Amino acid sequence: MRLVKRSYFFSVINRVIQQAKMPWLAVAVVMLSGCASMTEQECLTANWEDKGNSDGRAGYGLTRLDSHYKACANVGVTPNMQQYKQGREQGLKHYCTPENGFLQGQQGQAYRQVCPTDLAPTFLRAFTDGKQLYDAKQRITDVANDIKEIEHSLSNESDKAQRRYLRQKLRGMNRELQRVRHDRRYLESRLERARYYQHQ
Incomplete structure (x- = not known):
């Protein structure tokens, strides 16, 4: 039953x-x-040195290999760690350049701390420059959005005292916008001396 x-x-x-x-x-x-780092077919046909190279170029840490182990376990494939590490070391040489460091910072990416000791200093310096420019652009966007919100509130406010307060706040935010724009221009002029920076 x-x-x-x-x-x-x-x-x-x-x-x-x-x-x-x-x-x-x-x-x-x-x-x-x-969510799997590799498909079953990729596991079955993988060249682990090439896979390590592509992961290195993408800036993945060694934990990426753990993901490959899990992804390929279902088809009984075990990644070749030695070949993978060799390929990844070569790939990291392409990732850990000053040009890419600046690009990663400028895009607001996190520093992954994957670069070898001989490449890390120049990568990190460029990354820091890019991150400063990213932060400057974000600050301009944030202040501009705050100004729009204040202007919207002002257009819908009828109380005289509140309108006076909002106008005063708006003047302050406009001064702040001028300041952050100036800071960005100064930063860009400083970065123009760096060969990895391309003005946008």
């Missing part, structure tokens, strides 16, 4: 899923499969 009930229960569940077509379930499956 218990077996019949269990069978009936699962048949009902299966019928509900098929009727509803469960679009969220399909999305979940796609998302879960997308």
Whole structure:
């Protein structure tokens, strides 16, 4: 009797899923499969030195290899650690350049601390310059958005005292916007001496 009930229960569940077509379930499956660092086919045909090289060029840490172990375990493939590390070391030479360091900082990326000791200093200096420029641009955007909010509040405010306060605040924010724009121009002029910086 218990077996019949269990069978009936699962048949009902299966019928509900098929009727509803469960679009969220399909999305979940796609998302879960997308989390794997490698597909089964990639695991089966992997050249681990090439894989390490591409991961190094992308700036991945060695924890990326752990993800490959997990992804390939289902098909019985074990990554070749030695080949992977050799390839990754070569890939990092392309990632850990001053040009890329500046680009990573300018895009607001985090410093991954993956560069070898001989390349890390120049990469980090350029990264810091790029991050300063990123922060300057973000500050300009934030202040400009604050000004828009104040202007919107001012247009809808009827109380005289509050309007006076908002106008005073608006003047202060406009002065702040001028200051941060000046800081950005100064930073750009300083960075123009660095060969990795391209003015945008």
